[in-house]
Amino acid sequence: MTAVANPVAIRGLGTVLNGKTIFDGIDLDIPSGSVTAIMGPSGTGKTTLLRHVTGQLPFDSGSIQVFGQSVQDMALPDLYRLRRRMGMLFQHGALLTDLSVFDNVAFPLRENTDLPESLIRTLVLMKLQSVGLRGAAGLMPAQLSGGMARRVALARAIALDPELIFYDEPFVGLDPIAVAAVVELIRTLNQTLGITSVVVAHEIEHLRRVADRLIVLSGGKVIAKGPIDEVLANPQPMVRQFLGGLSDGPVPFHYPAPPLATEFGLGGVR
Amino acid sequence: MAANRSFEIGTGLFIVLGFAALVFLATQTTNLAGYRVGESYALKARFTNIGQLKERAPVKLAGVTIGSVRSITLDGAVLDAVVTLDVDRRFAELPDDSSLSIYTSGLLGDQYVAIKPGGSPEFLGDGDEFMLTESSVQLEELIGKYLVGGEGGNRDQGTSGNE
Amino acid sequence: MSLFGDLTASLMDFIRRLGAMGLFLGRILAAIPVSLRRFRLHVRQLWFIGAMSLTIIMVSGLFVGLVLGLQYYTALSQFGASGALGTLTALSLYRELSPVVAALLFSGRAGTAITAEIGLMRSTQQIEAMEMMAVDPIRYVVAPRFLAATLAMPLLCVVFSALAIMGAHWSAVLWLGLDNGIYWSSMVGSVDFASDLLAGVFKALVFGVLIALIAVFQGFTAQPTGEGVAYATTRTVIHSAIAVLAFDFILTAFLM
Numbered sequence: 001m002t003a004v005a006n007p008v009a010i011r012g013l014g015t016v017l018n019g020k021t022i023f024d025g026i027d028l029d030i031p032s033g034s035v036t037a038i039m040g041p042s043g044t045g046k047t048t049l050l051r052h053v054t055g056q057l058p059f060d061s062g063s064i065q066v067f068g069q070s071v072q073d074m075a076l077p078d079l080y081r082l083r084r085r086m087g088m089l090f091q092h093g094a095l096l097t098d099l100s101v102f103d104n105v106a107f108p109l110r111e112n113t114d115l116p117e118s119l120i121r122t123l124v125l126m127k128l129q130s131v132g133l134r135g136a137a138g139l140m141p142a143q144l145s146g147g148m149a150r151r152v153a154l155a156r157a158i159a160l161d162p163e164l165i166f167y168d169e170p171f172v173g174l175d176p177i178a179v180a181a182v183v184e185l186i187r188t189l190n191q192t193l194g195i196t197s198v199v200v201a202h203e204i205e206h207l208r209r210v211a212d213r214l215i216v217l218s219g220g221k222v223i224a225k226g227p228i229d230e231v232l233a234n235p236q237p238m239v240r241q242f243l244g245g246l247s248d249g250p251v252p253f254h255y256p257a258p259p260l261a262t263e264f265g266l267g268g269v270r
Numbered sequence: 271m272a273a274n275r276s277f278e279i280g281t282g283l284f285i286v287l288g289f290a291a292l293v294f295l296a297t298q299t300t301n302l303a304g305y306r307v308g309e310s311y312a313l314k315a316r317f318t319n320i321g322q323l324k325e326r327a328p329v330k331l332a333g334v335t336i337g338s339v340r341s342i343t344l345d346g347a348v349l350d351a352v353v354t355l356d357v358d359r360r361f362a363e364l365p366d367d368s369s370l371s372i373y374t375s376g377l378l379g380d381q382y383v384a385i386k387p388g389g390s391p392e393f394l395g396d397g398d399e400f401m402l403t404e405s406s407v408q409l410e411e412l413i414g415k416y417l418v419g420g421e422g423g424n425r426d427q428g429t430s431g432n433e
Numbered sequence: 434m435s436l437f438g439d440l441t442a443s444l445m446d447f448i449r450r451l452g453a454m455g456l457f458l459g460r461i462l463a464a465i466p467v468s469l470r471r472f473r474l475h476v477r478q479l480w481f482i483g484a485m486s487l488t489i490i491m492v493s494g495l496f497v498g499l500v501l502g503l504q505y506y507t508a509l510s511q512f513g514a515s516g517a518l519g520t521l522t523a524l525s526l527y528r529e530l531s532p533v534v535a536a537l538l539f540s541g542r543a544g545t546a547i548t549a550e551i552g553l554m555r556s557t558q559q560i561e562a563m564e565m566m567a568v569d570p571i572r573y574v575v576a577p578r579f580l581a582a583t584l585a586m587p588l589l590c591v592v593f594s595a596l597a598i599m600g601a602h603w604s605a606v607l608w609l610g611l612d613n614g615i616y617w618s619s620m621v622g623s624v625d626f627a628s629d630l631l632a633g634v635f636k637a638l639v640f641g642v643l644i645a646l647i648a649v650f651q652g653f654t655a656q657p658t659g660e661g662v663a664y665a666t667t668r669t670v671i672h673s674a675i676a677v678l679a680f681d682f683i684l685t686a687f688l689m
Contacts, residue, residue, distance in 0.1 A: 054565060056561060056564060056565075076569075080567040080569070081567070083564070083565055083566070083567045084567045086565070087565075088562070088565040090558045090561065090562055091558065092557065092558070094557055094558035094559050094561065094562035095559075095562075096554075096559050096562070096563075097553075097554075097557070097559070107566065107568070108566040108567070108568070111566065111567075111568045111573070112566070112567055112568070153562075156566075160566075277476060277477050277480045278473075278476050280480050280484050281476050281477075281479045281480040281483070281484060283484075284479065284480070284483050284484035284487065284585075284588065285479075285588065287487075287588075287592060288587075288588030288589070288591055288592060289588075291588075291591040291592045291594070291595035292591045292630075292634075294595055295527075295591065295594055295595055295598065295630055296626050296630060298598075298617060298620075298621075299519075299523050299598060299617070299620040299621065299624055299630075300523075300620070300621065300624045300625060300626040300629065300630055301621065301622075301624065301625055301626055302626045303617075303621040327622060328618065328621070328622055335618065375516055375615075375618075375619070375622070380520075380619070380622045380623050382622065
C-alpha cells in the first residue's frame with residue numbers, strides 16, 4: 001500500500017487486434033490524486049486501453065505498471081488482489097440483474113471480505129447515502145433509471161474503498177440532471193477521499209467541469225496531454241478538429257477509399 | 271430472505287421427488303422387487319435341464335410369486351443342476367411331496383419355477399430338497415419330436431422323414 | 434484442393450474448440466470446491482435448472498409411455514407375446530429412451546436458458562464487472578450452473594421413466610386390457626436394477642455433464658451482442674443434440 005507518484009504508468013504500449021493496429025507506442029502517466037480525462041474519436045480504443053490497464057485484455061508490446069506492479073504476466077490471484085484496489089464504473093452500470101440494489105453494493109464486500117453482516121449493512125447504506133440512493137436499497141436494477149443505475153454502480157465501485165477509479169463513458173445516455181449528479185460525484189469522491197480518477201469520455205463540456213488533466217488519443221497515438229487548460233488551448237490541427245467538433249480535418253470525414261472516379265469506372269476519362 | 275427459503279424448499283422437494291421415482295422404479299419394476307432379507311427360507315431341487323432359468327427368476331405357487339431363485343450350480347458328481355430357492359416365510363407349510371416344474375411365461379417370456387403342492391401332512395423345512403422335479407421343456411426338442419412324429423430319434427431321420 | 438483445404442481448416446477449428454472446452458472444463462472443476470462455499474447459489478440454480486424443467490419432463494414422459502404402451506401392444510400381440518410388453522417398455526425406457534429424450538428436452542429447456550443468461554451477463558458487462566470486483570465469474574456464475582445441470586439430469590431422467598411406466602400402464606393395461614399382474618411381473622423378472630436402471634441413470638449423468646459444459650461454454654464465450662447471444666443459444670441446442678446422440682452410441686457400445 002505504498003504511495004506511488006503515478007498509480008498508472010504506460011510505456012510504449014502497442015496492440016494489434018484482429019490485424020488492426022489499435023495502439024502504436026503509447027506513453028502516459030496518471031498522477032496520484034488527479035482526475036485525468038482520456039478523450040478521442042470513437043473507435044480509438046479508449047475502452048480497450050482501460051481493459052489493458054485492469055489486466056482484462058493482454059497487449060502485444062510495451063509495459064503497463066499499476067501501483068508499481070506490472071500487469072502483464074501477472075498470475076490471476078495477484079491480478080485479483082490488485083483489482084481490489086481499483087474500482088470501475090461501466091458504461092451502463094453493469095449491475096447484477098438478479099440482485100437488489102443493496103445486494104449489488106454489498107456484493108464486493110461479501111465476496112472479498114469476512115466482515116459481519118451488520119457491518120456490511122452499515123457500509124452499504126453509507127455508500128448508497130453518498131450517491132443519494134439510500135432510499136432505493138430495496139429496488140431491483142430493472143426498476144432504476146439509467147442515471148440511478150450508474151449511481152448505484154458507482155456506490156458499488158467504491159464499496160472496497162479503492163485508490164483508483166476508472167469511469168468508462170459515465171455520461172452516455174444521461175439527461176442533464178443525471179449528468180450533473182455524476183459530475184458532482186466524481187469531483188466529490190476525488191476531493192474528499194483523494195481517489196485517483198480516470199474518466200474516459202468524449203463530452204468536452206462535461207469533462208471541463210470534472211477533469212484537471214486531459215489526454216487526447218487518435219490513430220493509436222497520444223496527440224496531446226497535460227493540464228486540461230493547456231490541452232484545450234493546444235493549436236495542433238488534430239486537437240483543434242476534435243475539440244472544435246469539425247467533421248473534416250486531419251481526422252478525415254471519408255473512410256479510406258479509392259478515388260470516386262475510379263470506383264465509378266471513369267478512370268480513363270481525363 | 272423469504273424468497274430464498276422457498277427456493278430451498280422447492281429444490282429439496284425436487285431432489286426428494288427424483289429419489290422417490292428411483293425407489294418406485296426399483297421396487298416395482300426391477301429384480302429388487304420382493305427382495306426381502308431374513309424373511310425367507312431355502313429349498314433345493316435337482317433338475318436334469320434347467321433351460322433358460324436364471325438367478326432371481328420368480329418362484330410361483332398357483333401363479334402367485336412366493337419366492338425367487340437364489341442360485342444355480344452344477345453337481346459335478348451326478349451331473350445335475352442344483353437350484354436353490356428362497357421362499358417367503360409366510361408360505362412355510364409346503365407339503366414334502368410337492369413337485370417342481372420350470373415353465374415359460376407366454377411363448378417368448380422368461381422362465382420361472384412353479385410349485386405343485388402335494389398332499390402329505392409333512393412340510394418341507396429350511397434346506398430340504400424337493401423329490402419330484404420336472405425339467406424345463408425345450409422348444410427345440412418339442413419341435414424335433416413333432417417333425418419325427420414320435421420317439422425323437424436322430425436328426426437325419428427327422429429330415430429325411432419330412433421329405 | 435480448396436475443398437480439402439476447407440475440410441482441414443474446419444477440422445482444425447473443431448479440434449481447437451474441443452481443446453478450449455476441455456480447458457474450460459478444467460477451470461470449472463478447479464473452481465467447484467471453493468464455489469460450494471456459496472451453497473445458496475447452487476440451491477438456487479438447482480431450482481431454476483432442475484425443478485423448473487420438471488413440467489416438460491413429466492408431461493413428455495407420460496406421453497412417451499402412453500405411445501409405447503399402444504405401439505408395443507399392437508406389435509407384440511401379433512406374436513401372442515403381449516406378456517413381454519412390460520419388459521420391453523421398461524428396458525427400452527431405462528436403457529435408451531429416458532436418458533436420450535430427457536437430455537434432448539433438457540438441452541432445449543435448461544441448456545438454452547443457461548446460455549442466454551450467461552450470454553446476457555456477458556453482453557451487459559456483468560461478467561467483466563465481477564472480474565473487476567475481484568470475483569471469479571467461473572466460480573460465481575459458471576460453476577453453480579454447471580453443477581446444477583449435471584445433477585439435475587439423472588433426477589429428471591428417473592422422473593421421466595417413472596411417468597412413462599405409468600403412461601404405458603395406462604394405455605396397455607387400463608385401455609387395451611393387458612393383465613395388470615403380467616405387466617408388472619414381466620418387468621420384475623427381467624429388468625436388472627444395476628445393469629438396466631442404474632446404467633441408464635449413469636448415461637443421463639454423462640449427458641448432464643455434456644449439456645452443462647456446452648451451455649456454459651457457449652454462454653461464456655458468446656459475442657457480447659444480442660445477435661451473438663442468439664447464435665450461441667442456437668449452437669447450444671445443436672451441439673448438445675449431436676454430443677448426446679454420439680455419446681449415447683459410445684456408451685451403449687462399450688458399457689452396456
